Amino acid sequence: MRTRPSKADFPLRDAADPRVLFVHSDRAKRISVKVKAGAREVHVVVPGVNAFPKARQFAMQQRDWIDVQLEALPAPQPFVPGGDILFQGQNFRLVNPVGRGRARVDRVGQRIVVPSLDLESFAGRVRRFLIREARAELEAASHHYAEKLERRVGKVSVRDTDSRWGSCITRQGEGHISYSWRLICAPPEVLEYVAAHECAHMIEANHSAAFWAVCDRIFDDVKGAKRWLNKNGPVLHAVGAEF
Numbered sequence: 001m002r003t004r005p006s007k008a009d010f011p012l013r014d015a016a017d018p019r020v021l022f023v024h025s026d027r028a029k030r031i032s033v034k035v036k037a038g039a040r041e042v043h044v045v046v047p048g049v050n051a052f053p054k055a056r057q058f059a060m061q062q063r064d065w066i067d068v069q070l071e072a073l074p075a076p077q078p079f080v081p082g083g084d085i086l087f088q089g090q091n092f093r094l095v096n097p098v099g100r101g102r103a104r105v106d107r108v109g110q111r112i113v114v115p116s117l118d119l120e121s122f123a124g125r126v127r128r129f130l131i132r133e134a135r136a137e138l139e140a141a142s143h144h145y146a147e148k149l150e151r152r153v154g155k156v157s158v159r160d161t162d163s164r165w166g167s168c169i170t171r172q173g174e175g176h177i178s179y180s181w182r183l184i185c186a187p188p189e190v191l192e193y194v195a196a197h198e199c200a201h202m203i204e205a206n207h208s209a210a211f212w213a214v215c216d217r218i219f220d221d222v223k224g225a226k227r228w229l230n231k232n233g234p235v236l237h238a239v240g241a242e243f
């Protein structure tokens, strides 16, 4: 049995179940469990180091519930040759053509052709391809909606954010927008909606009725896109997941 951990040991992975991560929180008042669809793991919030033994026991008691939650996540879509991934709302087959060295990754019909010499570089190339495509589409969409609002977009960043599809801050009259690359896997109109939503924050930095009125002014089907994201967010997080 290990000795009691110190604050610096957190986040701490459960030795018995690698899907469980203990997260320390001074603010939390009680032990709680959160399913993290993005990382396909559960976080057990530990309210202070003294609560750790109890939290570990709690996680053990909740094992069945944790199994059910994690098994209910959409099937993983690992970046492997022959695998299918969601791209712009459709299924694409990942292919590694033999003998093409390091030629450019490209789409051919319903396939994404990823020339690579080994499995590790294959996954990395797929990921960089998706980020590249995401950046191109999101930059274009951001400028398009900003223009409709007579605003300017400064920097557009694309990253792997776990909890949000986008965020926008306005500095010196310019919007600096950050997006999740996973939006390139959603249908194009959903990606467009998120860009419109973030641009609307340059007018209203909140989610008030006035903000939604701005969204409706520049984007046709806000409700439909929101519904798609609520329902399919976990599918976007399954893209590139390995297990």
Ligand SMILES: [Zn+2]
Pocket: 197, 201, 206, 207
């Ligand atoms: Zn927002």
